[in-house]
Amino acid sequence: MGGRIIMYGWFLVHYTQVVLAINRFMAINCPVQYNAFFSSTNTKRLLVVLGIYLLWYFLVGFIDGCHFIFLQTNWQWTFEQTQCGLILGLYLDFYFTIGLVLISTIIDLRTAISIYHFVKSCMSNVVFIVDLSLFFLGPTIYQGLLGKTPDTFGTFVINTLTMEAHHGVV
Secondary structure, three states, rough: HHHHHHHHHHHHHHHHHHHHHHHHHHHHOOHHHHHHOOOOOHHHHOOOOOHHOOOOHHHHHHHHOEEEEEEEOEEEEOOOOOOHHHHHHHHHHHHHHHHHHHHHHHHHHHHHHHHHHHHHHHHHHHHHHHHHHHHHHHHHHHHHHHHOOOOHHHHHHHHOOOOOOOHHHO
């Protein structure tokens, strides 16, 4: 019985990770649809459906030869050494779990790329604000540092350097 509960919980965690990855992706990339899709009611429904769907992982353990057992000799959980145990262990537990983890990772990477582009855009705007500020405050800074008002060449250098610095960074 313990093996069935562990197997149910194991897959519940992995399916939930996929749902969480989709949740993060939609929150970043589709905020309007996110509010409708992941409303409190829909999230509860999704978790109930997921919990009911995953009952087959629990129920398969009642089939003879498909047990997930604990070996006391080496303190290890394993599937029985039968055809059913091999299918469950290799295809369901190993390959399918890797597939779920890869799906979660791909979705999370796409979310991270979206966040990167957002941060890059924000930083470009911050640099532009600093550029504009230096463009207008440059002569004042020049006067403060050198103790005199910039001449025509000094104003040209200040304005050109701030613009070039902005274009060089962004």
